[in-house]
Amino acid sequence: MGKKIVGALVVFGVLGGLSAFVYALTNNKMELGYNQGYAPDQPIPFSHELHAGQYKMDCKYCHSNAGQSRHATVPSLNICMNCHMVVKTDSPWIQKITEAYNSGQSVAWEKVHLLPDHVKFNHAAHVLKDKDCQTCHGPVETMPVVYQWSSLSMGWCVNCHRQPENNAPVSCGTCHY
Amino acid sequence: MKESNTQNSNGSSKYWLSLEQWRNDPEFKKMAENEFLSSPLGEDKEGGWARREFLTLMGASMALTTAGCLRRPAQKIVPYAKRPSEIIPGLPNYFASSFSDGVEGFGIVVATREGRPIKIEGNTDHPMNQGGLSARAHSHVLSLYDPDRLTGPRENLLNSEKTNKDTVSISFDNLDKAVVAQLKNSKVALLTAGTTSPSTKALIEDFQKAFSAKHYAWNSASVGTLLDASEKSFGRKGAVPKLALEKAKYVVSVDSDILGTWLSTTQQQADYAKGRNPGEEMSKLVAFESLLSLTGANADQRFRIKPSQQLDVVMGLIHNIVVKNGKSGYASSGTAKELLAPFSAVAASLGLDEMKFHQVAQELWANRGKSVVVAGGLTSQTAQAEKLQSAVNWLNDVLGNDGVTVDYSSGMLSQDSLSDLQKLIADLESGEIKTLIIHGFNPLYSLPESLGLRKSLKDPENTKKEDKKMVIYTGDRNDETGTVANFIAPDDHALEKWGDAEFADGVYSIQQPTVRSLYDTRSFEDSLLKWMKDAGRGGPAVSSADSWYDYLKNNWKNSIQARNRIGIGAQGFEAFWLELLQAGVFDTSNGKNSSARSFRLSALEGATSAAKTDGYELALYETVGLRDGSLANVSWLQEFPDPVTKICWDNYLCVSPADAEKEHIKEGTVVELMVGDQKVSVPAHIQPGQAEGVLGLAVGYGRKGAGKVADGVGVAAWNLASVNNGVLVASGLPATIKVSQKRIPLANVQGHHSMEGRQIVVEQTVAQFMENPQANMHKHKIFSMYPGHKYPGHKWGMVIDQTKCTGCSACLVACQSENNIPVVGKKYVLQGREMHWIRTDRYFVGDPENPDTVYQPLVCQHCDNAPCEAVCPVAATVHSEEGTNDMIYNRCVGTRYCSNNCPYKVRRFNWFNYTKKVRKPENYAMNPEVTVRARGVMEKCTFCNHRIKAAKNQARVKDVVLKDGDVKTACQESCPTKAILFGDLNDAESAVAKEFHNNHNNTYSLLEEWGTYPAVKYKTKVRNTDELKGSHGGHHGGGGHGKSGNDGHGKGGH
Known part of the structure; x- marks a missing residue:
């Protein structure tokens, strides 16, 4: 008897939930979670506007592995310290990073661009084809706080891969394997 | 079994997978018809909910929760504080090292990702395994992450019978104190596995001098018997000879599994395969066997004997050559004739075919100097084992093989002796030796109880505390030996510690750590050093070394270098050392020559023919x-x-x-x-x-x-x-x-995944092959109404040589390690749910009493016209522009239609979340380049898609064009005999394309008549025999199932 009531409740719950879900999606009340515009607070307010914009530092000075590995990699602290051993050492944030560097504890940054586990994106493949970082990451040199500029949805990826001038593969196994 | 011809009871299939199929057992038919052996409806009912109902409920709650929560979880990125310059996140690092598996040695290359070892590959420059690996060598990486390893030193609270398993943790400091006190006060013995490490041997010698200790070694392979026989035969123990199988045209194995378990099997497989090119020069393998071993399964000719008859076989062959045919220098020797007299009618008394036995002797003589006779291994370890080895020595001597194909100058240096071990046990029993350090093997498991080791470790009653015996064990778990040990000082795993090895005389290998010790463990050698230093003993070599690494390096500098006159360049030893670490191997064995030793007939005195046994x-x-x-x-x-x-x-x-x-x-x-x-x-x-x-x-x-x-x-x-x-x-x-x-x-696992007896394996004799490489092969005319796929860039393909494949299945574990393939357990294997992406089908041919065996490795065939792709309702399995059949896990909803429609039965379904059951830290062994599959998803061989991607990435980074050989699949890389070729079929110059596109060679596609156009082709199995046991009557291997075998061919696409 109890099982029947539970079953009925579940059925109604599912139907109600699904209809609400479909309604919200089709009426622009809700977007699927692509995280576009996501701009989390970082433990140290590093400004790309300052480093990449004002000082015109090359992206690959810090994200040095973008041309070799599938990860562009957030720089290890020794890269920061290349300059900040001497630059602006009075800033409390720089002191924080110096402390982390000296203790070997590192800094836990908030991840901004998050792809699902079943997608394999390779930075090197794109960088070596001379794609600008901005093509996907937007005008990072103007961002005091980095945010996710593009949707990073599959449709967004494939749109670009389909352009004949890009001569990019579009088979599923390119990214899903 | 009532009939002895190749027809089974329903007169159809000549090739059979199991006895059930041969008999046409109804159970087999049921199994073969069912794709999946069990239904999920029959799942265990836990808590009253059947699995289906549970899933329904789960699905509902999932739908509700997704609607409410759309933000994905926040993740952190924690970069290195100071990144080591050689580590680039996302790219593997490779370290040359070595691995000892009993008496077998491997040069390995360990792939690490972000500092943790994930895969072991063969070192192609190493003369032992020559790039190939065994299943066990691959498994070595998982043993590092074994959750049951001890995490620190332990002290056992032993009861008087030493049967309990109560242990407590102890610090290394306290352990050292207790051990050093004991070492100073009593006589000590070291019991280790037979090591080939020159530096460990040197350290053990130092330890022996420091504490006037005795050292005993043992290998479960028991090479001591062979060495004892060498001493009797030639007056010198020497080394375990290397078998030059690449030079041998005729190989006779007497109950010795040279391709599977005896000595350096990977090296032996590689060398053996070099002589197995179909043609005039193809070697022949003859096996006399009691059990069916891997070697017997590969033999061209196989005789069945009892273990007690092994000596008779060898002596019978000598009799046949020397006495009956009057060949060789021994023909005139009276002593020889006398020794051989009891073996005059061996073939008859053993029930072997006299003609064939005689033929073996004749062929051996015809191939004198180019043949190998071998015995050894557990199955030939009878009471007569030493005599058997002496007889083998004699036969090789008669044939002039000694020093030619039986090369003792670059043999294996491992030694062991059971009689020494018996002395040790007597000394322990009498209380002469009170301290025993056990390292590298598990004597209380792998030695028979009747040897009395367990008993000898017990103290007599009322022994004073300070007089009690102490056992120190360096094993990594509280196993059979651990439970009798007072202290366990766990050794580092071989991937965590330094080491070296001399697998064969003059072939030096280095072993370097690829990860810092995961736990509070200490290498055995560091323990010995510490104990010597704490006791204030040991020579200058000990006092000058702060650690085992120092000791090892000094030993290389001062001893190995000096002994071998290694030419060190102007840069000095440090440069040489770095080169050594990079190469992993230092081979000084070249140019050594061995010559025939003179055989002493006295070794065989008293050899008698086996008495007939009934039991x-x-x-x-x-x-x-x-x-x-x-x-x-x-x-x-x-x-x-x-x-x-x-x-x-x-x-x-x-x-x-x-x-x-x-x-x-x-x-x-x-x-x-x-x-x-x-x-x-x-x-x-x-x-x-x-x-x-x-x-x-x-x-x-x-x-x-x-x-x-x-x-x-x-x-x-x-x-x-x-x-x-x-x-x-x-x-x-x-x-x-x-x-x-x-x-x-x-x-x-054989019996399901059946292919229903169609033309699957094609066999040929050498003569047939030489006359027509396509003999016995049935070609079909196939055409399609549709244009095929276009492959503008690469088109990946594979050719598998069934003549070279020995069936060792190293590829299976290589694939498992590379592709994060889960283990499901016995219960689910019984239901046909094993997950291996590559399987090696084993077919028997002929009479079950003594059939021929054929091995066929089966991977996803990556068909151009793939049946699986057409039936997937969600397009989760699709064709790529490079010819691979891709499985898109995130699209898969688990209908399993694809598996039903796959004629090759290579698809595997995740019935459960197997990876969730992986115990920490085994998850560290996962390859981050390959998606870990979840429940409800189909999976299969990807042609190592991620390796193709990685190779392309490398080419892009280096700005070069991808060339043949840049992409190697895990199975191909691991194969000891190089039976697997992989590459780009669009590249006419690639090795694989030359085989694949050749319409006149012996390659064929499986189930070609189905029009699937597989990207994998097989080369026929060529046997060096006169006659095939499964001589081909029907062109479908006799397949009587279904219509496809019976209606006309050439009509296309049935």
Whole structure:
């Protein structure tokens, strides 16, 4: 008897939930979670506007592995310290990073661009084809706080891969394997 | 079994996978018809909810929760504080190292990702394994992450009987204090596995001098018998000779599994394969066997004998050559004739075909100087083992092989002696030796109880505390030996520590750590150094070394370099050392010559012909996967289907089909086996090709305290062995059996995934091949109404050579390691749910009493016209522009239609979240380049898609064009015999394209007539025989199933 009531409740719950879900999606009340515009607070307010914009530092000075590995990699602290051993050492944030560097504890940054586990994106493949970082990451040199500029949805990826001038593969196994 | 021809009871299939199929058993038919052996509706009902209902409920709650929560979880990125310059996140680092597996040695390259080892590959520059690896070498990486390893030193709270398992943690400091005090006050002995490490040997010598200790070594391979025979035969022990199988045109193995378990099998496979090119020069392998071994399965000609008849076979062959045919220098020797007199009618007395036996002797003589006769291994370890080895030495001497194809100058240096071990036990018993340090093996498991080691470790009653014996064990778990040890000072895993090895005389290898010790463990050598230093003893070599690494390096600098006159350049030793670390191997063996030794007939004095035995003879044997049982807790090896029996997760009593019928034994019938006063109950397996009157039982199972995986799997068999005159007797043991009514199902992977007897394996004799490479092959005219796919760039393809494939299945574990393939356990293997992406099908041909065996590795065929792609309702399996058939896990909804429609049965379904059950830290062994699959998803071979991607990335980074050989699949890389070719079929110059696109060679596609156009082709199995056991009548291998075999060909696309 109890099982029947539970079953009925579940059925109604599912139907109600699904209809609400479909309604919200089709009426622009809700977007699927692509995280576009996501701009989390970082433990140290590093400004790309300052480093990449004002000082015109090359992206690959810090994200040095973008041309070799599938990860562009957030720089290890020794890269920061290349300059900040001497630059602006009075800033409390720089002191924080110096402390982390000296203790070997590192800094836990908030991840901004998050792809699902079943997608394999390779930075090197794109960088070596001379794609600008901005093509996907937007005008990072103007961002005091980095945010996710593009949707990073599959449709967004494939749109670009389909352009004949890009001569990019579009088979599923390119990214899903 | 009532008939002895190749026709089974329904007169159809000549190639058969199991006895059930041969008999056309209704159980087999049922199994073959079912794609999946069980229905999810029949799942265990936990808590009253059937699985289906549970899933419905789960689905509902999932739908509700997704609607409410759309933000994905926040993740952190934690970069290195100071990144080591050689580590780039996302790219692997490779370290050259080495791995010792008993007496076998491997040069390995360890792939690490972000500092943790994830895969082991063969070092292509290493003369031992030549780039190939064994299944066990691959498993070495998982044993590093074994959750059952000890995490620190332990002290055992032993009761007087030393039977309890109560241990407490102890610090290394306290352990050292206790051990050093004991070392100073009593006589000490070291008991180790036979090591080939020159530096460890030097350190042990220093330790012996420091404490006037004795050192004893033992290998479960028991090479000591062979060396003793060498001493008797040639006056010198020397080394275990290297078999130059690449030079040999004729190989005779007497119950010696040279391709599976005896000595350097990977090297032997590689060398053997070099002589197996079909043509005039193709070598021939003849096996005299009691059990069916991997070597016998590959033999061109196979004779069945009992273990007690091994000596007769060799002496009979010598008699045939020397006395009957009057050949060789011994023909005029009276002593020789006298020794051979008892063996004048061997063929008749052993029941062998006299013509064929005579032919073997003749062919041996015709190939003198170009042949190899070999015996050895557990199955030839009878009471006569030493005489057998001497007889083999003699036969090789008669044939002029000694020093030519039997090369003792670059032999293996490992030594062991059971009679020495017996002395040690006597000394322990008498209390002469009070301290025993055990390292590198597990004597209380892998030596028979009757040797008396356990008893000798007990103290007499009322022994004063300071007079008590102390056992120090360096094993990594509280196993059989651990439980009798007072202290366990766990050794580092070999991937965590420094080391070196001299696998063969003059072939030096280095072993370097690839990860820092995961736990509070210390290398055995560091322990010895510490104890010597703490006791204030040891020579200058000890005092000048702060650590084992220092000691090792100094030893290389001062000893190995000096001994070998290594030419060190202007940069000095440091530069040489760096080069050595990079290469992993330093080979000084080149240019050494061995010449024939003079054989002493006295070695065979008193050799007698075997008396006829009526009862059963038990032969213990090692399996390719578990060997002596040392890696038993590695789940990959437990689920590794034995290449011969295709059974995993158990050991079993192998009985011949005739004996099974006589004793009313069915597959899995529990049999009580009695040898002397030892008894075990074990399920039986009916093994085609096994000699009548012989029983076979694998060692390596029945572990206690080895861990969650190994404990309780199978029965321990070492105890059935006995000791006779200082020789371990593991074969030819008189045994009796009692058959019970109980049956235990055996997890046999062969029998499902059946291909229904169509043209699957094509066999040819050398003569047929030379006349027409396409002999016995049935070609179909196929056409399609549709245009095929276009492959503008690469088109990946594979060619597998069935003549070269020995069936060793190293590729299976390589694939498992590379592709994060889960282990499912016996229960699910029984339901046909094993997950291996590559399987090696084993087909028998001919009469079950002594069939021929064919191996066929089967991967996803990546068909151009793939049946799976057409039926997927969600397009989760799709064709790529490079010809691979891709499986898109995130699209898959688990209908399993694709698997139903796959004619090759290569698709695997995730019935459960297997990876969630992976115990930490085994998850570290996962390859981050390959998605870990979840429940409800289909998976299969990807042609190592991620390796193709990685190779392309490398080419892009280096700005070069991808060339042939840049992409290697894991199975190809691991194959000891190089039977697998992989590459770009669009590149006309690639090795694989040359084979694949050649319309006149012996390659063919599987089930070609179905029009699937596979991207994998097979080369026929060419045998060096005059006649095939499965001579081809029907062009479909006799397949009588379905219409496709019967209607006309050339009509296309049936």
